[in-house]
Amino acid sequence: MTITKIGVCGAGGTMGAGIALVAARAGMQTVCFDLSPDALARQRAAAQKFFGRSVDKGRMTQGDCDAALARMQDSSDLNDLADCDMVIEAIFENLDVKKDLFAKLNAICKPDTIFASNTSTLSITQIAGGCGREDRVVGMHFCLPAQVMKLIEMSRGINTSEEVFTAAWDWTETAGQIPVETQDKPGFILNALLVPFNNDVLRAIEAGLATPEDIDTAIKVGLGYKMGPCTLLELIGLDTQVLLGEAFFPSRWTPAPPFRRSAAAWWPPDVLGINRAKGC
Amino acid sequence: MVAAGRLGNKSGQGLLTGLTRQKATEAPGFTVLGHSANFDDLKGTGGDVTLHLGGGYAPDASKTAVLVELGSECLGQHTGEHMGQEGSNAVGFARYRNGSDAPSTLIEIVHQPNTSDAAIEAARAIFEVQGFDTVLCKDLAGRIVDRLVRPKYNDALRFLDEGLATAEDMDKTCCMGLGYPVGPLARVHSGGLAQHFEISKALHDMTGLPGYAPVRRAVVAKAAQTGGMAKAAE
Ligand SMILES: NC(=O)c1ccc[n+]([C@@H]2O[C@H](COP(=O)([O-])OP(=O)(O)OC[C@H]3O[C@@H](n4cnc5c(N)ncnc54)[C@H](O)[C@@H]3O)[C@@H](O)[C@H]2O)c1
Numbered sequence: 346m347t348i349t350k351i352g353v354c355g356a357g358g359t360m361g362a363g364i365a366l367v368a369a370r371a372g373m374q375t376v377c378f379d380l381s382p383d384a385l386a387r388q389r390a391a392a393q394k395f396f397g398r399s400v401d402k403g404r405m406t407q408g409d410c411d412a413a414l415a416r417m418q419d420s421s422d423l424n425d426l427a428d429c430d431m432v433i434e435a436i437f438e439n440l441d442v443k444k445d446l447f448a449k450l451n452a453i454c455k456p457d458t459i460f461a462s463n464t465s466t467l468s469i470t471q472i473a474g475g476c477g478r479e480d481r482v483v484g485m486h487f488c489l490p491a492q493v494m495k496l497i498e499m500s501r502g503i504n505t506s507e508e509v510f511t512a513a514w515d516w517t518e519t520a521g522q523i524p525v526e527t528q529d530k531p532g533f534i535l536n537a538l539l540v541p542f543n544n545d546v547l548r549a550i551e552a553g554l555a556t557p558e559d560i561d562t563a564i565k566v567g568l569g570y571k572m573g574p575c576t577l578l579e580l581i582g583l584d585t586q587v588l589l590g591e592a593f594f595p596s597r598w599t600p601a602p603p604f605r606r607s608a609a610a611w612w613p614p615d616v617l618g619i620n621r622a623k624g625c
Numbered sequence: 626m627v628a629a630g631r632l633g634n635k636s637g638q639g640l641l642t643g644l645t646r647q648k649a650t651e652a653p654g655f656t657v658l659g660h661s662a663n664f665d666d667l668k669g670t671g672g673d674v675t676l677h678l679g680g681g682y683a684p685d686a687s688k689t690a691v692l693v694e695l696g697s698e699c700l701g702q703h704t705g706e707h708m709g710q711e712g713s714n715a716v717g718f719a720r721y722r723n724g725s726d727a728p729s730t731l732i733e734i735v736h737q738p739n740t741s742d743a744a745i746e747a748a749r750a751i752f753e754v755q756g757f758d759t760v761l762c763k764d765l766a767g768r769i770v771d772r773l774v775r776p777k778y779n780d781a782l783r784f785l786d787e788g789l790a791t792a793e794d795m796d797k798t799c800c801m802g803l804g805y806p807v808g809p810l811a812r813v814h815s816g817g818l819a820q821h822f823e824i825s826k827a828l829h830d831m832t833g834l835p836g837y838a839p840v841r842r843a844v845v846a847k848a849a850q851t852g853g854m855a856k857a858a859e
Contacts, residue, residue: 440834488802496801523801525794534790534798538809541836542777550640555769557640559760563769566758567721568812571804574773577638583640 346457346508350374352429354436354446356419357384360463361435363491366392368433369413370405370492371520375462376426385419392417395492427453431516433485435463438588440471447476459509461485465536466592469529470502479504483513484534487522495523498533531593534559536583540589546574649750653689661694663720663728667755674747688714690744697771697793697827700735700764712739716748717825720757721770724816724824732757733768766831767824775825778813783840785810792850818846 351368355361357379365388369375379385396413399405405413418425426432432450436442447460454460460482462472473482484500497517501510517524527533532540550557565595578586634753654672657664669676675685676692682703685691691714693703722728730753736745738754746848749759762769785792796808815820822843829837839847 494802496798498798523797525790525798527790527794527798528788530789534795535802536778536785537784537789538777538795538799539803541780542773545773545776545836549769549772552765553763554765554772555760555762556642556644558642558644558646559762560769560773561641562758563721563731563733563760563762564773566760567729567770568723568774569806571806577803579640 346430346512346514347429348373348431348459348519350376350431350433352376352378352426354378354426354432354434354450356435357381357388358435360487360489360491361433362388362391363489363493364433364463365417366395366413366433366492367520367522368486369416370396373416373520375417376429377417378421378423379419380421382419382421385421389417389419395572423449423453426458427449428455429458431459431461431513433461433463435487438464438466438607440467443472444475447472447482451477455480459483459513461513463487466531466589468502468531470504471501473502473504480506481509482579484508484527484529484533485513485517486535488535495521496535497522497524498535499524500527500529500533502529520574532589536589536593540586540593543574543578543586544590546578547586550575649746649753652750652754653747655692655751659694663694663722671695676751682715684713684715686714690741690747692748693717695768696737697767698826699766699831700737704737706737709738712737712741714741714744715753716734716740716744717764718748719768723812726816730757731770732759733770734759734761735764735768736761737764767828767837771824771828773829774809775821776834778809778821779825779836779838779840779843781809782813782818782842786841818843819850822847829843 351373353361353365353368353375356365356377361379365377366376377385393414396405396410400407400410425600432454434443434446436446443462443464450460462469462482462484463486464472464484465486469482469484473479476482479502479624482502483505486498488494488496499517514524525534531537546560546597557575561575564570565573653674655669655674655676656671657667657676657678658671658683659679664678674692675688678694680694680696682693683859688834693700693715695717700715701711704711704713704715720728721731721733734745734748747762752759758777760769766772767775781795784790784795792810796811799805799808822839825837825839825843829839
């Protein structure tokens with residue numbers, strides 16, 4: 346399927362605004378949807394500035410800049426997303442809020458619209474569960490800032506169809522991004538490796554192993570990382586690190602991710618060899 | 626010695642104090658004893674510091690500092706420890722090296738609770754004048770780099786077994802998303818999986834923490850190296 350019209354939900358926020366820039370820059374009609382018109386107005390001004398700087402740096406002509414901005418349509422009316430080929434959500438990181446959005450979109454959008462989620466910590470299968478088109482939902486995790494970083498972690502929910510995953514994957518490449526494929530697991534690749542590492546850094550500081558400055562120097566000189574982990578943690582924000590850590594925190598008593606996902610997807614009982622009818 | 630700097634954080638909790646050290650430009654004289662592949666060019670006779678390469682150690686209270694090259698062991702294994710009060714003129718040091726890769730310019734300098742400041746300063750000055758970058762850390766398992774990075778290599782190797790993503794995509798994600806020059810899987814393989822086993826096992830023995838327990842791929846590589854079992858495919 347050909348994707349030419351994109352909807353971005355949460356386009357007034359940090360990630361949504363960046364994703365809208367990626368889509369519009371790549372020649373897509375882009376509906377920038379957010380509940381907050383003020384946030385949309387702020388991001389419109391930021392978009393003009395961003396594309397303006399691209400013109401100054403010779404990365405874009407003035408004509409391309411004007412055309413990209415003209416392709417971006419701000420909206421706080423969900424009905425404006427009805428004929429989008431793909432809707433990418435980057436709204437608050439809350440399962441119920443995301444599920445509610447996809448259920449509403451399912452009632453409004455044309456039957457073949459693909460839904461993509463930019464979630465960092467939630468399961469794609471769980472977000473898709475019960476939305477009415479579980480086979481047309483994919484994970485599409487952009488990096489911050491989305492308009493600059495090329496990487497996208499792509500994942501499928503249990504019910505995602507091959508056709509939908511391929512179409513979404515191809516779209517990311519058309520938009521000039523670089524996709525990698527990952528399973529629908531907490532943190533995908535990047536955060537699954539980064540969040541525990543950052544926790545270890547914080548534990549090391551607490552244990553008085555070394556100063557944060559020396560930890561940064563050791564990692565930069567020893568491993569050649571561009572940025573030390575303490576500097577990165579300050580950019581991420583310790584509050585965000587806490588939220589990420591809590592979202593991934595495993596406990597022996599919490600249901601294992603495969604069971605959560607299967608339950609969310611309403612898989613038939615025999616798939617995992619468990620007989621639901623027994624009610625255990 | 627200290628330059629003013631930054632930093633705030635959007636959550637208002639700063640980690641970095643903004644203190645940066647200036648590198649030393651003068652160092653005391655030193656005598657080198659022993660040999661080490663990590664310090665081919667380090668030579669010295671005389672002076673008030675003894676520098677043991679290759680893991681030897683002999684206490685000498687008459688010196689400002691006795692420097693001891695460390696492998697994956699703690700300094701306390703050479704000097705002995707007592708009730709958290711240990712410390713003298715003995716200072717540990719290690720040049721960071723990823724397994725069999727070329728050594729880096731990083732020197733981790735290791736101190737105990739009561740190590741003398743003069744001994745630490747002497748160690749820093751000697752290595753900085755030789756062109757190395759120094760950091761100071763407590764005598765804990767893995768010092769800074771291995772303590773932080775080995776669990777990440779274990780995670781990446783385990784994710785590979787669990788099918789999270791291909792090795793190429795995991796490395797690409799870290800390079801493109803985090804700016805690493807080399808992804809964790811390429812790095813741990815270039816340093817050697819058997820070597821990773823050794824370091825992780827030493828860390829696990831000392832800490833008991835599950836993140837350090839060598840993962841299956843490291844165990845297999847070590848077994849293939851030592852037991853004459855089938856070697857991993859080239
Ligand atoms: N910030 C990051 O570094 C980062 C990186 C990758 C992924 N993510 C993910 O992207 C998503 C957004 O994160 P963010 O940091 O951009 O958040 P943000 O708070 O900056 O933006 C969220 C936006 O969503 C809007 N919104 C909330 N509910 C809505 C709804 N029902 N319909 C339409 N708009 C709604 C808000 O008005 C706000 O403008 C989250 O899922 C997050 O996990 C964040």
